[in-house]
Amino acid sequence: MNSGDEAGSGPAISGKRTTIYDIAQTVGTSASAVSAVLNGTWRKRRISQKLADRISAVAVEKGYSINLQASVLRRERSNIIGMIVPKYDNRYFGAIAEQFEEGARKAGYFPVITCTQRDPNLELEAARMLLSYQVECLIVTGATDPDRISDLCHAAGVKVVNLDLPGSKAHSVISDNHQGALELTRVLLSVRSAQTGRDECLYFVGGRTNDHNTSERVRGFLQAHSERGMTVPAANVLACGYAAQKAYDSLSALGHVPKGIFVNSTISLEGAVRWLTDLPAQDRQDILYCCFDWDPFAALMPNCVGMAQQDVPALLERVFAWVATGKTSTTVELVPCRLRLQQP
Amino acid sequence: MNSGDEAGSGPAISGKRTTIYDIAQTVGTSASAVSAVLNGTWRKRRISQKLADRISAVAVEKGYSINLQASVLRRERSNIIGMIVPKYDNRYFGAIAEQFEEGARKAGYFPVITCTQRDPNLELEAARMLLSYQVECLIVTGATDPDRISDLCHAAGVKVVNLDLPGSKAHSVISDNHQGALELTRVLLSVRSAQTGRDECLYFVGGRTNDHNTSERVRGFLQAHSERGMTVPAANVLACGYAAQKAYDSLSALGHVPKGIFVNSTISLEGAVRWLTDLPAQDRQDILYCCFDWDPFAALMPNCVGMAQQDVPALLERVFAWVATGKTSTTVELVPCRLRLQQP
């Protein structure tokens, strides 16, 4: 049962990790030589091939792994890049997290992501933690209060970039929510009017109006209507928050069945689709919706006209490009969304 | 534009972080006192309230944040717990990542998650990295080769737990794939036979047969058939890998339209559903499927009979309970799945 081998010069005895000093001792050399060999600077430091080989062999044999806490402490750079995301469990943030890691590794960083559940206190706490781990740069995604985090980072002399939601105290890379919403609304309006033969105002469901992204999307939504000479009644905009249940409740509370719905996020869409499937079949037939954000299953639902997919690769490409420049100005970069329409 | 204030005793000048020595100097005390005050051990170390207050005030004023690299180096414990996940961008792993972080924080750990794209080399590399950051414990989720990672961890004296996929060299917490697949298949078989009046073998799509989870699910799938006296032809099991496109291709390649499909994961389901929506409407009508793993949108698709949802909270609860015991034996814990059936 117990596989720990106590004897011999094998791998570290439980609890004690091998250090460069251990290796130096068994090889009969100095810790500096071991360090130089193991971090690749040995040629420059004129260590002989022979010694290098002996050291490498012993390191492998002992299962050595560097203590990066010690290494980072000594060097000026930590090579750690941090990210704060509100949630992992939807496709948008899942993709952001995944591609952030990929990009970070490609740029030579070690990525550390922390999920903050849209809780402002947890956001601050997480940012502080990441700073304590000496991140060189922090990417703040969808934070409720990005500016306070920017302040923290500035105090520590750490680069910050806002992603997805803009802030006023750091560079921001965000989707062009207005453009995406405008185009998406145009599509839904024209499909519906082709179907019914007349123009009818759509409903907007989900999000919060004081949130930048939602207000930009509402602006696009309204503009698409006014392009057709329509004025949307205020009651058609149900900015009820992001939770799925809220969307379900506010659609149910309407008292009638809206025929065209702009859903503000896949999270709200979960509620909207649930509401839809709970309707009697004949009501369900001619309801159409579109949704800001993309999900592969939601995109294939029969009532879905199209989705606006935020261009995650482009967003992250912009973020890493910004990080590489080392600039510190406070600007906002807009990245266009991709429209993904249902094949008829 | 430039908000950096160079003068005064304010927050750190860009590039230089405040340390306990800086604070000690401005307060006119020793670094030990500052350390004791800032890490909460000052009462025990008999620092006066007055000095403690002065130190705290200066620390806040200077925007001090502890250097955890230095702290961890000195102490015996790092408080870091690591996790390796193959992907973030589906609901199952998204939920695992999110709840892992929550559980880790509750247990007093700092969670670090790394995503390895189902790439065995990246898995090893990531494990090595996490060990270098002195993780106290590593949770290995869905790794292609968990045992090699276990070896690495044992060599470093670090606890390991396998999650989702079992390994032979560490404790494993996994879903009861056989039970879940058995029950799910029973449901689909009975719904289909109620519909058509006769028993018909289902198709199994997705996964790899040499993968533990897939083979257990196939076993459940076959057993549900044999309970009804049916023998499934080998050709009905399309273990074509996990990628969505593979599922699409192997369903298209069949040459006929199977009427009942057991889909092995939501990733494969993306392909299956795409295949479904590409079919002519009359073919699509009476196809039913079920799927192992849960997705809120997929669950609401009209042809979906039910999904097996892995009990993520229970899985992680078991993982953390195991970590807390500190035991090292090699056992497998099975956690039952929840069946989520389509409301008729």
Add this chain to the structure above:
DNA sequence: CTCTGTTGCTGCATCGATTGAGCAAGCATG
């Protein structure tokens, strides 16, 4: 006035890796 005990602090070694400075040995050149 000495002895013991308490309060409130400081000094210093330590964790493991890194790196500039430096040293001994070997060799070639004048």
Add this chain to the structure above:
DNA sequence: CATGCTTGCTCAATCGATGCAGCAACAGAG
């Protein structure tokens, strides 16, 4: 044989936080 150069290594300080050992000052007991 003195000088300079190269090769191949070692020494020791350093990064920032921690915590043990210890010390000065003072109070109270005898």
